[in-house]
Amino acid sequence: MDIKKYLRKKIEYVLQTLGYDIKYAAVAFCNNDLADLQCNGAFALAKITHKSPIVLAEEIVSNLHLDGQFEISIVNGFINFKITDQFLSKIANDCAKSDRLNIAKVDKPMNLFIDYGGANVAKPLHVGHMRSAIVGEAIKKLNIFLGNNVTSDVHLGDWGLQMGLVIAQLMDDYDMGYYFGKPVPKVEITMSMLDVAYPKASLRKKEEPEFYERASEITLKLQQKVAGYYDIWQEMNKVCIAMVKASYLALGVTFDLWNGESSVNDLVPYVLDYLEKKHMVKVSEGARIIEVAEEGETQPMPPLLLLKSNGAQMYPITEIATIVDRAKVYHPDEILYITDNRQTLHFQQVFRVVTKSGIVDDSIKLKHITFGTVNGKDGKPFKTRDGGTFKLDDLIAMVTDKALEKLRENKVDVPNLTELSKMIGISALIFGDLSNVISRDYVFDLDKFMTFEGKTGPYLQYTAVRIKSILNKSDYVPMDITINSDTRDIVIQILKLIDSFDQAYKENSLHSICLALYELCSTFSNFYNNVKILSTEDYITRQNYLNLLKLVYKAIDLGCGIIGIKIPEKM
């Protein structure tokens, strides 16, 4: 149950009967040991009513009827609530009976479309892609858990200039004649070829105007699906998507749709025509643009570029076409874009055009969720020492190896050691990433991902594994839990975990769940060290502990499930 909401409702009722604004009923968890929850509304109310906060607090409290569920005390106007052990026991038992800790689903389920991942074809995933993948996957799982109907799309970057660049480079490096119907042997495109071609082409783009021109032309031809270029592209796509899929899968990330910019190519003429009929499109320096700046705006708002001067499509127009497509096929109530904060302006522009033009039903909410970039110690987006990007697969291999090393060191005896080390390594990555506030940049610290001690994913797994181990060795029999001073802290932490779901949903940030999970595990570990559960002689007391353990496990498992961490049998 959501204890904050529960208590707030009670206070709201009192405020209403007393004729005060219900906004003063806000309840928060205490971060001290005076109580479990507090309401500080009396102070703010004092300002309005010119009464003393103490008098107001007493007035509120004397009208509260909490049926012995809370012990209330007033300290200088702070209203403190301590949940009684009896009520806490009831809450614990209710949670134990529910398969979702009694976490309520959303009132009105919506059709949610989530766009995350943003992998580029022709390029392996790097650590920057990890964040979008992990964050998006967790937001997806959270929404599904809370009852929304979710469709996810990786939205590949597969139709822009980078495609032309790579194709041009491949044509320089190899005899690609086969694709153009010449009687020469077929060059099979491999990932390692692309690995070389992409950085090489990016560099040449800046330094060789001729090469850039050629790549631009190829991009245009590709978009017109001219044979040869299109065939090379298809081949490239096949190789790349297979690899990208595997990388995502290693992180436990899956998508319902593997669409890309190319998927809406046939919709582009319609979009262009529609916007032109609305008299929104202008020609500027040969390019088709839309002005999106608004009167009196102080921030820079450049026009949106639809087509390059050579007629090639640019990112914004495929973006708009994609929205049209999604609206038509999936009827979403909301489309969520999860990208890093550098794309803020781009989405502002696109959303403006979509809204102004009315190209899709205006009831569709378009929302951009930005996350901070993964930076190096210099505060700039992370690069390896030689200036290259750090490949995601390499990172996964490194953390997996590290976990394997640790497992060997601890002589953990399981048949599928590789599988297990992957599970542990990935959990370190996921927790290391999600425990940061979503919108903020964070420093990529390899050591942080490589240690499995302290506030980490493996710590959560370890705690859960220990609980599982005890339960397996025990004579556990299901029964009602009775909470006392030994165990109340643990249940409070479970309440905080439940609350964190609400916060995570509101903020689209998973860090609150990560933190609550860690604190639950930490509180439990303290208990674990103080109480020898299996050797507790009194049968009832022991069963009480075991039933609580079952609940704690369930809570950890649930929370970890949302963020994408799996609990192993042993570690």
Add this chain to the structure above:
RNA sequence: GUUUCCGUAGCUCAGCAGGAUAGAGCACUUCCCUCCUAAGGAAGGGGUCAGGCGUUCGAAUCGCCUCGGGAACACCA
């Protein structure tokens, strides 16, 4: 330059719809495995919350200014 995000312990980060004594992990110093997995637990040192002014009973949290850093800003995505 304009816009925007940020500055909290040695490092990496929480805390910011104002609230009681500013927290955690790592690192450092001590303890705790004859007993449920020590990837653990307990204790300790470490802070002018960048700086200043203001609003308020009360400011790390809100407003303004200064300093410092990141990012975006027309044919990349």
